[in-house]
Amino acid sequence: MKLAVVTGAAQGLGLCTSALLARRGFHLLLLDRQDAGTALAQLRAEGAAAEALCGDIASEPFAAEVAAWVDAHGGAAEVLVNNAGISLIRPAEETTGAEWRRVLEVNLLGPFLLSKALGLQMLARRRGSIVNVASVAGLAAVSHRAAYNASKHGLIGLTRTLAAEWGARGVRVNAVCPGWIKTEMDVEDQGSGAYSDADIIDRVPMARFARPEDVAEAIAFLADSERSAFVNGVSLPVDGGWVADASWESLRLKTRG
Numbered sequence: 001m002k003l004a005v006v007t008g009a010a011q012g013l014g015l016c017t018s019a020l021l022a023r024r025g026f027h028l029l030l031l032d033r034q035d036a037g038t039a040l041a042q043l044r045a046e047g048a049a050a051e052a053l054c055g056d057i058a059s060e061p062f063a064a065e066v067a068a069w070v071d072a073h074g075g076a077a078e079v080l081v082n083n084a085g086i087s088l089i090r091p092a093e094e095t096t097g098a099e100w101r102r103v104l105e106v107n108l109l110g111p112f113l114l115s116k117a118l119g120l121q122m123l124a125r126r127r128g129s130i131v132n133v134a135s136v137a138g139l140a141a142v143s144h145r146a147a148y149n150a151s152k153h154g155l156i157g158l159t160r161t162l163a164a165e166w167g168a169r170g171v172r173v174n175a176v177c178p179g180w181i182k183t184e185m186d187v188e189d190q191g192s193g194a195y196s197d198a199d200i201i202d203r204v205p206m207a208r209f210a211r212p213e214d215v216a217e218a219i220a221f222l223a224d225s226e227r228s229a230f231v232n233g234v235s236l237p238v239d240g241g242w243v244a245d246a247s248w249e250s251l252r253l254k255t256r257g
């Protein structure tokens with residue numbers, strides 16, 4: 001069984017990525033803190049082999065439970081996608097210690113715990129691919145997101161470190177850095193009045209949001225041991241050119257046909 005473990009797979013990018021990996025022949029293990037029953041039903045209706053475990057990725061006992069499940073179902077995952085994450089839009093001076101801690105726990109401690117628990121099994125088999133879902137906010141600052149930015153910059157640091165430590169033992173570790181995607185997270189963030197569709201579309205050289213499928217394709221590429229066999233330690237922007245473009249706004253808008 002070729003197993004892919006995807007966190008935050010009950011909705012959004014995690015569900016879209018799971019569906020794509022299933023179409024590429026992976027057996028899926030979905031992890032989420034919310035019930036993944038609807039996602040499981042959708043995937044199975046599309047012909048996927050999929051199971052789910054419910055828990056908090058920031059919990060060490062949950063990481064151990066996942067590792068035990070994987071051990072009992074073939075010994076090691078081929079792929080781990082650390083996708084689950086939470087957003088926090090708050091001026092730095094208003095961010096509490098508790099908010100900061102929770103964002104760092106979910107977005108950075110969680111990927112570390114699961115990479116360690118499932119990485120040990122991959123290392124024993126000397127093969128595996130870990131893909132971390134960071135963000136353009138891991139490559140550049142977006143105001144009012146101190147904790148989120150720090151967590152995603154940290155995730156890129158973790159990606160590089162694990163790539164350096166584990167590459168020679170057959171385990172590749174990479175990251176994707178999406179721009180804004182139309183998912184439930186975006187709906188919730190826009191609901192707070194933080195930004196509008198136009199703010200994002202005007203800032204992106206390709207003049208649109210990312211589709212979940214755009215990002216899922218990049219994840220599937222990095223997950224694939226043949227197609228990305230010698231790619232290790234990269235943080236791949238999937239952002240329509242956002243971080244590449246330092247143009248001021250009026251100049252960027254002049255480029256629109």
Ligand SMILES: NC(=O)c1ccc[n+]([C@@H]2O[C@H](COP(=O)([O-])OP(=O)(O)OC[C@H]3O[C@@H](n4cnc5c(N)ncnc54)[C@H](O)[C@@H]3O)[C@@H](O)[C@H]2O)c1
Binds near residue numbers: 008011013058178183
């Ligand atoms: N939506 C965007 O614009 C965007 C842009 C860049 C990066 N990202 C990143 O992409 C990833 C997926 O985002 P999305 O837009 O699909 O978000 P989403 O909120 O739609 O889905 C996130 C999923 O993760 C789960 N989750 C959250 N905390 C968890 C925890 N502690 N344990 C287990 N599961 C947990 C949620 O229940 C949910 O199912 C995140 O890491 C996010 O930071 C999103």
